[in-house]
Amino acid sequence: METAIIIPSYKPDEKCRAIIDELIASKFPHIIVVDDGGEEEFASFFEDIKAFPEVTVLHHAKNQGKGRALKTAFHYILNENVPVDGVITIDADGQHLLSDMLKIAERMKQKPDAVILGARDFSHKAVPFRSRFGNRFTRVLFRLSTGTVLTDTQTGLRGFPVQHLPLFLSIKGERFEYEMNVLGSLKANNIPIEEVEIETVYLNENKSSHFHPLRDSFHIYKIFLLYGLSGGASFALDIGLYSLFIYFWKEDAPEMFIIFATIAARVLSSLFNYFVNRHKVFGQGSSKSLIRYYVLAAFIMAVSAGSVHLLYNEWLGRGEVVLKVLVDTILFIFGFVVQRAWVFRKEE
Template sequence: MTKDETQSAPATGVVVIPALNEERAIRAVAEAALRVCAKVIVVDDGSSDGTSAAVAGLAVELIRHTAPQGKAMALRDGFRRALELGADGVLTMDGDGQHAAADLPRLLAAAGKYPNHVVIGARLLGRDAQPDKNRFGNAQADFWVSWACGQRIVDSQSGQRYYPRAAIDIALALPHDGFVFESEILIECAAHGIRTVSVPIKASYEEERRASHFKPVRDVVRITRMIAGRLLRGGLMLGNLRRSRKVAPIVVDMPAM
């Protein structure tokens, strides 16, 4: 274990939940997050349903966009507010109920073991339940993101993460929107020496849940275009490609708290 993989104090964080038309699931998601973290921010990205009303009465901080601005802007606004609340790190999870809040302490435990790392809740447990088109799109994105990072990344498209303060500062300066934003965070963090570690989680893919906002073809094309530009500007970064294929990813199965 290297010196940057130990930390005397446990990591802490504020939970940020971006949500767009999640009235069916968001209350249960927010309630579960509150059971493991005292500070929860829900960002309603201009929903046309009752997403905001669904969290009424809960001890969450609600940020509401008057019109949809995209997941990237929802995350940015949540990040900024979390910093105003004094957060030294931010936990994120999607508002559709795909992620279990009970896994957030496991991400925090990994953050404590690997300080100055982004921690991804990697959907490795029960992966066969993931829709085939999503699994294919995620695999393609993982290849390109790993190349640009110079490190093999497991589940680069998962929205359940822990970002240390340094990663949040980097994220707030990035230009892209949509799912490109979450991929670019990992790449830009890697360029600044902030690596990524993954914690296996199980995601829920219930049939009644609304369709994923992630569109495998459209979003992977956008992610690939962004990464291709970075690779071309960097002279293809063939050393990064070799490392991403030869060096095993950092996957740590932290116990439930």
């Protein structure tokens, strides 16, 4: 299998040059370096590496992010018909070893249709706390969001068959969130995933990373955050409508006003929640999704009431409010998983 190496590079240093030298010495025929607007002071770096026939340098006039740099390289490979069967993306900070790149290349030969991911061991003592915690947290949310179990969701060492590059060019994202979006698209498009264990290398506590925890984490986790905001807005609407109906119906139907107000408010707020989740949170769904949504809602309501009743009457005998909060928190996460996998699933 002919393989191209892609290196998105922003403000490269001697570690990036060392990687390129190793790749050239190892006879990789296609090394594509993307200059992601690293300012004038880095121009000489890119001019120097252009001298090697194996190296192609693509330029951004200004910094556009890692996701855009990867797309630029994908575009180049497809538009120029570069004679390769697959690409391996690596980081420019020296944290990916040549031996691990060769592992990825070898697995790509064995699994030519699969995306191959380099997986680090985050139990290693050398892993900085923020990286260890961030990976564990992201793994949980990624599994909830996509149903895919991965060891390392933030690895930059990845092998992609060229046949999948047109799909990856259509995926949203310009910065670090793009890599997560690509992973999230694999299961939905029936693309197999393979993981290869690689060395865990962190240089200087990973201070060279351009990953911004707050900004980039928001993009990575935003589907779950949007789901939470949708639920909160629906709850507020439910309470607001209930109060409004109570105000208008209390005098007209004194015996049934609470029941009427509760039912009307819940129906309207749930319709609001359904449409927001379908069009803004998950962005997909069929004509069957409305029926599935209300089947799930009825199930969750029954489980919530039954669980709190059982826990209160049979075991604890106190703390009914706390029990309600705990049970509904678990069901909130359960509801997210079921809505993603069943209610708003992508129809064939």
